[in-house]
Amino acid sequence: MVKPNLQPPKGFRDFYPEEMAIRNWLIKKMEEVSQRYGYQQYEGPSLEPLSLYAAKSGKELVEKQTFVLKDKGGKILALRPELTPTLARMVTNKSKELTFPLRWFSIGPRWRYEKPQKGRFREFLQWDIDLIGLNNLKADTEIIVIGVEFLKSVGLSSKEVVIKVNSRKFLEKQLKNLNIPVKKMNDLFKVIDKKDKMKDKDWQEYLKDIGLNSKQTKALLKILQEKDFTTSPDLKGLFADLQNYGIKDYVEFDPTIVRGLDYYTGIVFEACDRQKEFRSILGGGRYDDLLEIIGRQEELSGVGFATGDAVILELLEKLKKIPQNLANNAQVLVTLFDESLFKESLNICQRLQKAGLKTELYLQADKLDKQLKYADKKNIPLVVILGPDEIKKKEVTVKNLLTRQQKTVSLDKMEQLGNLL
């Protein structure tokens, strides 16, 4: 038998308890912020027909970055690279029963067949949050506010991160003034989205390829450097409301933000670290035709964003903002003197568990030293020690491994042991 590789597949990750505790901490923050604003959690299947992604997810995502498999009936299924098409399908399926606007969020795995690199894995956790059925800039504002509140909740200040906001409509209007035809708009958005990632010369070559002349290119460059957004009523109103929410320091106008996905139609935004060291942390925007994603002509407008677990954790690690001691280990270890005292140790363990303390029972009568060492290595702070003498006196010895102090606690006070933590 060939010995298997002990590593996870390329681009996939193992989460040992320490890493899992960090991941759970992050998930908790996503949940808390979502629920604070009344958003409800949903989930879809991990696999969908590949065709669901074909219409709007963008050619690159569907053709190159999707894990695909054929089921035994010959159907081609894709491991979901994003959740929005599933959301569109689910909303359509129950559109008559649901009460709009929907405030929905989801946290789960997504898969993309990309080259693994910093902040990018083939399997990652993603938080999607959407406000659907309300075509009103106040909805866009709320979604951006939630993004900011999330960044705040993990300890990121407005000096460290920013949400850059633009309006596709505003940009589109200006591009039309340059006589750029509407049908080229999506291509042009894609080129603009890549500006930061390309050399200036290559990028301008790219513009030439899609048919811009040098005058248009020059004018485009000017548009993309403009800091004034007050000629756009949408952006003006949005930024006024962002100020009402008290988060002005976290947001700024950036005319180069367009986002890569085809279905955005209005406000678009992404969060980045101020140092520009990392890829974008979260991104989203307004989509006017959610149902067009799945081939429906009905109108349903929404706004939302998505964020993965990888970039934000790298940024937080760099800034040393991930809390210490997150590992979800036991709070108390109850030792075992010998087999004859098992019932007594068990009884104490059960009482502590009932009092809400995470408690491990040491299951074999090893030397006390070995049991203490085990608690120490596992970062279990309190150790309850009991032998025949203690039992006779109806008490136990409690050792605090953090302070190295120990004290005697009466058996009838076991439920208060948590006070020593």
Added chain:
Amino acid sequence: MVKPNLQPPKGFRDFYPEEMAIRNWLIKKMEEVSQRYGYQQYEGPSLEPLSLYAAKSGKELVEKQTFVLKDKGGKILALRPELTPTLARMVTNKSKELTFPLRWFSIGPRWRYEKPQKGRFREFLQWDIDLIGLNNLKADTEIIVIGVEFLKSVGLSSKEVVIKVNSRKFLEKQLKNLNIPVKKMNDLFKVIDKKDKMKDKDWQEYLKDIGLNSKQTKALLKILQEKDFTTSPDLKGLFADLQNYGIKDYVEFDPTIVRGLDYYTGIVFEACDRQKEFRSILGGGRYDDLLEIIGRQEELSGVGFATGDAVILELLEKLKKIPQNLANNAQVLVTLFDESLFKESLNICQRLQKAGLKTELYLQADKLDKQLKYADKKNIPLVVILGPDEIKKKEVTVKNLLTRQQKTVSLDKMEQLGNLL
């Protein structure tokens, strides 16, 4: 464009907020019980090389029930049908750094290409919990106790469910006495595992096929009906300890329990509903050679169980034990009188959110009736109403949609609004 099917793929599920709330309630129970005993959460990748499952997961699972895909490098990956091989790989990979015994659990999706039916989906949530590195019946006991405590925590009584326990070693010893060779043992275990699902005649035919004569078959039938386990010191000790834990009513000896997976070597068990209406709720046992799963000869013994979300939810639904009103909607809706009062409504909303209340802000100035109807449909219990009059008097009107009562609350008492819930 072909209009896509609005249903999830066959055997997959959509979780709308109501269903998601139930699923989250169940996950919470799994987490709480695991953590009560000091178990730590971990997670592995969703995809592993197919070869990881080849050794020990059983032929049927690997060849017929696994979703398989070829990555762009030609490697064959499987959507994990179970987690134990991943656990074995992860433990081996860090065996030098980890402190044994490990108390680990994981909750996440698994995939099996099975015929969808009652209690069986192609994608399901599974909770795995294992105690690794302690070859001691007290560990087996603890794992069974955790199974019972989980069943209790979701409200199932010992009159509704039972954990049936057996020992493969005990059974093996008795089978050896019938002159059944060791190398036939695994095949025979599989046949015994299927006894409940087959007609008696077909089953006895099956026994003949693997080479049992009629005398052996008769003796086997007697073994499988035996209620006395006291000739097995392991079972005797185990049941004595289960009594010490105070859960005797939830457990019983059943000589027909063997479990389907090849890697079990000692105690095996499964939980079923007493009415025998559903498939088994959870199953597990002792595996002496965890690392053999991934082709290692080192010794590492563990014990654990796994349980999915499907069967237990069906049972709980039948018994009407799923709590009502789990949906995680907002607790308060703050209405909007008109655009000019947006700041005032926002301010109240933010104060309520800060006070820990899940609060939605109504984002457009619809008629009050429409706003109240929205809260009603969404099961939001409290509605805060404020117009110019209220603001002048520095108060708001709070309507409780459950009791249909309303009262006036002073603006400076907003933080105590939770008391009305």
